[in-house]
Amino acid sequence: MIENRPWLTLVSHLSLLFGIALVALPVWVALVASTHPTEAFGSGQIPLWFGDQLSENWGQVLFSSAGNGIDVPVWLMMLNSLIMALGITIGKIAISIISAYAIVFFRFPLRGLAFWVIFITLMLPVEVRIVPTYEVVANLELLNSYSGLVLPLIASATATFLFRQCFMTVPGELVEAARIDGAGPIRFFFDILLPLSRTNIAALFVIMFIYGWNQYLWPLIVTTDDAYYTLVMSIKRMLSVEQGDVQWNQVMVTTLLAMLPPVAVVVGMQKLFVKGLVDAEK
Amino acid sequence: MSDVVLKNLGKTYPNGYQAIPGVDLTIEEGEFIVLVGPSGCGKSTLLRMVAGLESITQGELSIKGSRVNEKEPAERDIAMVFQNYALYPHMTVAVNMAYGLKNRGVPKDEIATKVNGVATMLGLNELLERKPKQLSGGQRQRVAMGRAMVRDPKVFLFDEPLSNLDAKLRVQMRVEIRELQRKLGTTTLYVTHDQVEAMTLADRLVVLNKGKAEQIGSPMALYEKPATTFVATFIGSPAMNLVPAHAGHGELCLAPALRLFNPYEYEGSVLLGIRPEHIQLCSEAEADLSMHVRAVESLGAETLIHGILVADEQHQTPIVVRLAGIHYPEIGGRLWLQLPNQHWHLFDQTSQQRVN
Ligand SMILES: Nc1ncnc2c1ncn2[C@@H]1O[C@H](COP(=O)(O)OP(=O)(O)OP(=O)(O)O)[C@@H](O)[C@H]1O
Ligand SMILES: [Mg+2]
Numbered sequence: 001m002i003e004n005r006p007w008l009t010l011v012s013h014l015s016l017l018f019g020i021a022l023v024a025l026p027v028w029v030a031l032v033a034s035t036h037p038t039e040a041f042g043s044g045q046i047p048l049w050f051g052d053q054l055s056e057n058w059g060q061v062l063f064s065s066a067g068n069g070i071d072v073p074v075w076l077m078m079l080n081s082l083i084m085a086l087g088i089t090i091g092k093i094a095i096s097i098i099s100a101y102a103i104v105f106f107r108f109p110l111r112g113l114a115f116w117v118i119f120i121t122l123m124l125p126v127e128v129r130i131v132p133t134y135e136v137v138a139n140l141e142l143l144n145s146y147s148g149l150v151l152p153l154i155a156s157a158t159a160t161f162l163f164r165q166c167f168m169t170v171p172g173e174l175v176e177a178a179r180i181d182g183a184g185p186i187r188f189f190f191d192i193l194l195p196l197s198r199t200n201i202a203a204l205f206v207i208m209f210i211y212g213w214n215q216y217l218w219p220l221i222v223t224t225d226d227a228y229y230t231l232v233m234s235i236k237r238m239l240s241v242e243q244g245d246v247q248w249n250q251v252m253v254t255t256l257l258a259m260l261p262p263v264a265v266v267v268g269m270q271k272l273f274v275k276g277l278v279d280a281e282k
Numbered sequence: 283m284s285d286v287v288l289k290n291l292g293k294t295y296p297n298g299y300q301a302i303p304g305v306d307l308t309i310e311e312g313e314f315i316v317l318v319g320p321s322g323c324g325k326s327t328l329l330r331m332v333a334g335l336e337s338i339t340q341g342e343l344s345i346k347g348s349r350v351n352e353k354e355p356a357e358r359d360i361a362m363v364f365q366n367y368a369l370y371p372h373m374t375v376a377v378n379m380a381y382g383l384k385n386r387g388v389p390k391d392e393i394a395t396k397v398n399g400v401a402t403m404l405g406l407n408e409l410l411e412r413k414p415k416q417l418s419g420g421q422r423q424r425v426a427m428g429r430a431m432v433r434d435p436k437v438f439l440f441d442e443p444l445s446n447l448d449a450k451l452r453v454q455m456r457v458e459i460r461e462l463q464r465k466l467g468t469t470t471l472y473v474t475h476d477q478v479e480a481m482t483l484a485d486r487l488v489v490l491n492k493g494k495a496e497q498i499g500s501p502m503a504l505y506e507k508p509a510t511t512f513v514a515t516f517i518g519s520p521a522m523n524l525v526p527a528h529a530g531h532g533e534l535c536l537a538p539a540l541r542l543f544n545p546y547e548y549e550g551s552v553l554l555g556i557r558p559e560h561i562q563l564c565s566e567a568e569a570d571l572s573m574h575v576r577a578v579e580s581l582g583a584e585t586l587i588h589g590i591l592v593a594d595e596q597h598q599t600p601i602v603v604r605l606a607g608i609h610y611p612e613i614g615g616r617l618w619l620q621l622p623n624q625h626w627h628l629f630d631q632t633s634q635q636r637v638n
Contacts, residue, residue, distance in 0.1 A: 173368035176335050181382035181429075182356035191381070195372040 027259075034058065034252040038245065053249065061253040070234055072226045074254055080149075081213055081230040082261065087150035088212035089205055096156050097197070100163035101189060105175070115164070122157040126218050134221055144225040153218060159204055166200045167193065202272035210262045231258045285311045285346060285469040286332065286437055292340030293327055293493075301327045302493040304341060312467040314460070318480040319490035320516070325473040326441055328490070332471060333439050334358050346436055356385075361430035362439040365446065367422045369414040369429070376401075376410040379429045386433075400432045403462070420451045427459070431466070438463070440472040444479065456482060477517060481505075489513050507627075511634040514555050514627055520586060520602045522627065523561075525554045525593075529628065537593035542570055545623055546638040553634075555627035558586065558604035562620045569618035573601050575611050585609045587617065 029046060036051035062074050070077075102108070103115050126133060133152045142148030170193070178188045194201075219230045229237070235258065238251050266273070286309040293302040301324045309315050317325045330336040332343060334355035343351055350358050361382075369378050376397055383393045401407050404424050414422055423443060430438055443459075444452045460483055463470050474480050480487055481501040489496045489504065489512070497509040501517075508514035508522075515521040528535045529552045534544040536554070566572075573589040580586075584606055591599040603619065611617055628638040 171366065171368065173364040173366055174370070176333075176355075177362070177364060177368040177370075177429075179335065180333065180355045180360070180362050182385035183381070187385060192370060192372075198372075 027256075030252040030255055034249055034256060036249055038247050038249050057249050058253055061250050062257070070226060070229065070237060072229065074231065074257055076227070077229050077231045077234050078257060078261075080146075080228055081232065081258075083146055084149045084215065084219065084230055085209050085212035085261070087146065088153045088215070089208040091150060091154035092156040092159050092208050093201060093204055095154055096159035097163050097194075097201070099160050100167055101193065103160075104164055104167040105185075118157050118160050120157075121155060126153060130217065130221065137222060143222050144228050146228070148222045149215075149219055149228065149230070153212070153215065156208075159208065162200065162204060163197065166197050170196065199272055199275045202269055202275075206265055206269050206273045209265050213262050285309050285313070286471070287344045288332075288341070289343070290341035291328070291331060291338060291343055293324070293331055293336065294339045300493070302331075305488075305490075305493075305495050307488060307495065307498065309469055309471070311469055314463055314470045314472065314483055314485045315488060316480045316484035316486075317471065317473045317488050317490060318475065318477060318516070321475060323490045324493040325475070325490055327493075329362075329439055329441055329471060329473050332437070333360055333362050335362075358437075359435050360437045360439055361433050361435040362441070363423075363426045363430050363443045365442045367414070367426040367446075369422060369425055371414055374411050374413055375406060375417070375425050375428075378414070378425060379432050382429065382433050396432045396434075397428075400428045403431070404428050419447055420455065423447060423455060427462070431462075434468075436469065438468050438470040438472075440470070440474075442474055443472075444474075445476070452479075459483065477519060481517070487517075489516060507636070508555075509636050511553060511555070511629045514629070518557055520558050520604065522555045522557050523601050524629075525556075525591065525599050525601070526597065526631065527552055527554045536571065536591075537597075540571060540593050542621070543623070546626070546628055548628060548637045551631040552637065553629045553631055554621075555629060556621050556625055558602040560622060560625035561601075561603045562622065563603075563605065564618050564620045566618050568620060570621045572616050572618050573603070575613055575615050575617060578609075578611060578613065580608060582608065587611055589617070592616065 029048075032047055032050055034057055035054040036047055037053055065071050065073055099114075099118060103111060103118075108114075137143060137148050137152060140148075142151070174192070175188070178192055183191060214232055215230070216233050216236070219228075219233045220236070223229055223233075231254065235251065235254055238254065239246055286307075288305055288307040288309075290304045290306060291302065292300070292304040294300045305328060307315070317328060319325055327336060331338050334350070334353060334357075338351050342349055345358055345360070355362075370381065373381065379397045379400065380393045383396065388396075397410075398407075401410055404427065406421075406424060406428055409417060409421060409425070414425070417425065423446075426443070440459075444455055447455060456479055472483060474483075484501050486498060487501050487504055488498050491512050497504055497513045504513055504517050508517060511524060515524065525536060528550070529544055529546070530549040532544055534542045534552075534554060536542065572592045573587075574592060575587055575589045577588040578585060579588070584604055585608060587603045587605065587609070589601055589603070591601045593599065603617070626638065627636060629635060630637050
């Protein structure tokens with residue numbers, strides 16, 4: 001569609017620019033604040049241009065300690081977050097792809113029931129089952145450990161459902177051709193099904209990674225040891241210091257660092273992600 | 283030695299539907315057998331039972347002398363070509379063809395030689411590195427055949443492999459399949475509902491009706507001596523004309539006033555079958571009977587005349603006449619016909635079985 005209405009173009013561009021400004025301004029403020037000394041932010045007027053403390057603030061927060069009552073450096077918390085996010089993502093994908101495989105391609109008793117039980121867990125996110133789950137994790141002595149952070153979040157009805165839909169579009173003839181070609185269940189899974197769902201896996205990876213990275217409540221509950229703090233929850237801790245003022249510049253550095261990995265994943269996997277959501281290769 | 287033996291092979295689906303009540307068939311080595319029949323008659327079911335994709339619920343299937351009822355498809359040494367090709371979309375043509383061999387643990391260099399050999403035979407050399415998506419329908423069909431051929435199986439199974447191709451390509455592939463099969467000498471079981479395909483490809487035809495083999499025989503045998511009215515009307519196009527009549531005393535009585543000399547000995551109610559191409563035009567004096575012309579289809583090489591038999595008023599028996607060349611009969615007019623009795627097929631009206 002080609003239109004030539006200069007006013008419309010101008011107005012739509014302006015509103016887009018306004019939207020961008022609205023989203024980008026807080027990020028900008030955070031970035032600027034991270035380069036000033038602490039007092040600059042607390043003094044009442046918000047600086048809009050870079051200060052001179054960039055390397056000091058960032059260096060300190062990243063490598064020595066995050067400040068505001070947290071003794072470990074941010075790189076360690078980033079590592080924790082990364083381990084948790086990747087653990088959740090990979091675990092979710094692995095488990096749900098296997099259960100979808102079982103549900104779609106194998107005939108076993110109570111198959112329908114199995115599917116619906118998985119489906120019903122959609123109604124039970126961690127927030128709902130947090131007390132019993134905590135109890136279980138505590139009894140298994142998984143508090144303050146990576147397994148404790150990851151395992152309770154792995155089960156995923158959404159991903160199972162998505163893979164089920166994806167597998168159901170695989171033509172029956174293809175499955176039969178593979179059977180005649182001598183591919184057993186394992187070979188079929190790895191040689192045919194996995195490559196065919198490549199784009200779906202990528203799309204889920206992006207969604208699940210962000211979900212895992214942004215986990216807040218669960219890490220807050222199962223970790224009491226600084227060494228297992230994740231980045232996102234640490235921000236909240238940093239804001240509730242007991243004595244003295246909040247060190248805003250350090251908080252801002254941490255915030256910015258917390259935003260980076262999800263952005264990187266989205267940008268890096270954009271192509272596959274879109275492909276996974278819109279087209280089927282089969 | 284007979285290659286594939288079906289002994290009272292039957293199938294009842296888990297929902298209780300009996301798709302195949304029981305089929306007996308002995309296939310000789312190198313034979314090209316075509317299963318033909320109307321939609322839903324159980325052709326695919328029978329083929330898939332031979333392939334091992336559908337469980338056998340009755341009878342016995344043996345390939346090369348050993349019972350294979352319980353064997354997995356991969357252990358039966360068969361290869362199948364599917365209607366929608368079923369190529370692995372993420373693999374190149376070469377990998378598609380090699381996959382079955384790889385799973386059987388054939389060494390790499392041997393796989394390469396075999397794939398190249400078959401690719402040359404099918405003219406696929408240029409396409410080996412392409413994905414199925416980048417091929418035309420005909421090329422995909424060829425790759426699917428190549429995938430079946432590289433394994434050098436004992437039996438080829440085809441399930442309507444040409445039905446997704448356009449008419450011209452279908453003719454070409456048909457000829458090609460026949461040639462390849464002759465060259466390789468592999469026993470073949472081929473399913474189709476297209477009777478031209480069936481007639482031209484088959485050494486022997488199996489006409490299936492509701493899961494039962496109505497008749498098994500060479501295409502010409504089925505054309506010349508159909509055993510039942512079902513086979514009579516299924517083989518040949520346009521279908522054989524069937525006219526109700528009464529036979530007895532050396533006469534065939536089509537209507538009270540319409541009696542023909544009947545050389546065949548049979549008494550009772552019959553259906554007189556005669557193929558459209560065996561009916562001849564003649565003068566009123568020589569005529570056996572006449573028809574009212576309803577419609578004319580001119581194809582250049584031949585003309586099909588559709589009409590109603592002039593016999594008695596109650597029974598409006600439709601009749602089709604096929605004449606060579608171009609004719610312009612008048613619509614609504616009357617044509618005089620001769621039915622040479624050496625081309626008669628007489629069927630009992632109740633049992634529908636052939637009686638002459
Ligand atoms: N899984 C099944 N469960 C129950 N009935 C089935 C099943 N598959 C096929 N049938 C029935 O068995 C009969 C034979 O089916 P089949 O697919 O063999 O027909 P076909 O001769 O191949 O037909 P077409 O020419 O349309 O492919 C049909 O009446 C069909 O409804
Ligand atoms: Mg079929």
